[in-house]
Amino acid sequence: MTSSLPHPLRERAVEVLQNLVRFPSVSLSPNEGIVSYIETYLASHGISSVRDAHEDGQRFNLLARIGAPEGQERSEGGILLSGHMDVVPADASGWSGDPFVLRRQQGRLIGRGAVDMKGFLAMALAMAPEFATVADRLTSPLYLAFSFDEEIGCFGAERMPAFLAAHGARPTLAIVGEPTEMQPINAHKGGMELVTHIRGTAGHASRPAGTVNSLYIAARMIGFIEELARECAQAPDPSSPFDPPHSTLSVGTITGGEARNIIPERCSFDWEIRALPGTDPHTLRQRVEGFAQDVLLVEMQAVDPDCSLVTEMLSDVPPLEARAPSPAADLVARLWTNAPPTVVSFGTDGAYFQQAGLDTVVFGPGGMAQMHQPDEFITEAEIDQGLAFLSRLLNEMAAA
Ligand SMILES: [Zn+2]
Structure with missing residues (x-):
């Protein structure tokens, strides 16, 4: 499903993506830079966030919550958008430009992490102020949970169940926005x-x-x-x-x-x-x-x-196991596509959200063939798709 008009938030998402790509947050390297950029961005829109530090004090997960403050009637449950902040290394020799400077060429946005998966982070961040605007109408909270070191073993996500619990976050549903070409994935091998x-x-x-x-x-x-x-x-x-x-x-x-x-x-x-x-x-x-x-x-x-x-x-x-019924898969079906969920051969952070009791679907914009490649890219049309999905999510979560 593609919209013919550019999404109104596209330029905001591209600008955020530009900023995210500039941090060479290769797995295992300190990620304080990208984390504090995201914190500052969220704070500038009145959204607070918390960190979870790895023992080395150099790598952090990030959690933000929008709407339905704790202790209120509507604070239970909620939907969590998950993405990883690390990227695989980029050997500049295979690239036609600096991998850590986002380039925009003929409808493509090229840079390390553009599709896997700073693109999804940028869309979620571009939408966050929109969610914040209707925060008091949200029927349950929206969470953003961004991890470190996914690419080398989901080391950040492994800490997520405890991190969520420590902050009283009890979302029931997780959408892991890895690039799946907007098709739902409900299982992968361990x-x-x-x-x-x-x-x-x-x-x-x-x-x-x-x-x-x-x-x-x-x-x-x-x-x-x-x-x-x-x-x-x-x-x-x-x-x-x-x-x-x-x-x-x-x-x-x-x-x-x-x-x-x-x-x-x-x-x-x-x-x-x-x-x-x-x-x-x-x-x-x-x-x-x-x-x-x-x-x-x-x-x-x-x-x-x-x-x-x-x-x-x-x-x-751990593996992600297909489970039925799946409220997460139903949500994707309701908002985007009736295509039945399929499986992929790569691991994701999703397995740990499933372990934490969240019903989990892997679903996001962008081509899987672009992952980990030189000149990795996401298209503007794919950004529009991701934003369109998140806009529908907002409409569903905000009571009239
Ligand atoms: Zn990924």
């Missing part, structure tokens, strides 16, 4: 990222007796992971909407060794598990870990007690 470090013993290749070759150990552990991946593939869930309809395991990189004629003492490799909703990725991880600890490590330490085999879990994003 994602677990792991790295395994193996320490064997060093030695000369001509004298292998009494040594532990870390690459041999890695090869056997990787072989076990491959077997487990095959087992998952052989037992697909025919009713699953995912492609492929089974959990996957994969090994991505391996490093180790110094030279052909030296027994490699150290080796490490990166691997991942993407579990179908309903499958516990920890069960899969524990099977690999069982083989590693009970078979490989026992053998290694029988040769040399200083040998070690350690697997670190870098991230563990």
Whole structure:
């Protein structure tokens, strides 16, 4: 559904997007700059917000609430708009201009984060003053919940359930505005990222007796992971909407060794598990870990007690499970499209809002093909779509 006229708030959204893109808020880097810009912007429209600081004191989530002040009859429930403030890195060599300066060319707005997902943040922020204007007519509060470090494991969102609770926020519905081309998504796989470090013993290749070759150990552990991946593939869930309809395991990189004629003492490799909703990725991880600890490590330490085999879990994003009935999906159907919700293969912050008890849908403007690409862009027409949806949301939430 597209409107033929530019949305009246488009220029405000573009201006905010310009400002947001200027902060190179790459995951893991301090995000105080973008957070204080958003706080100041909201405050200038009479909207207060609160921060939630990571232990390092450098990265923050942000929560704002509009309408129905606490303690009033209409303060219960509410709708939460969720977006992440971090972006993936941008290697300037692949770009036709500075990735952190928004460019406007032939109906496109180009810059890192334009579509994933500062575009949605800009639309929500452009609409926030409109919601504030009708704050006393809102039947329940509107929340803005912006996170850090989504792209590398939803580390900000993991803190959201406690952050919401600490501020007495009890929204019942979450819309995660990731770019889905304005189609509702109600499920995604979980994602677990792991790295395994193996320490064997060093030695000369001509004298292998009494040594532990870390690459041999890695090869056997990787072989076990491959077997487990095959087992998952052989037992697909025919009713699953995912492609492929089974959990996957994969090994991505391996490093180790110094030279052909030296027994490699150290080796490490990166691997991942993407579990179908309903499958516990920890069960899969524990099977690999069982083989590693009970078979490989026992053998290694029988040769040399200083040998070690350690697997670190870098991230563990839970799956988003499709649930019915879904008031969030119904809201999207009522306001925008009757297309039935589908599934995507990327993780989102949504899983944590679902854990916090919010009915959650992933739904937002912009093309998925643009995510994480050089010259990432969102179109003006897509901005208009997002604003049109949020305007309808406002009309629905504001009692006549
Ligand atoms: Zn994203």
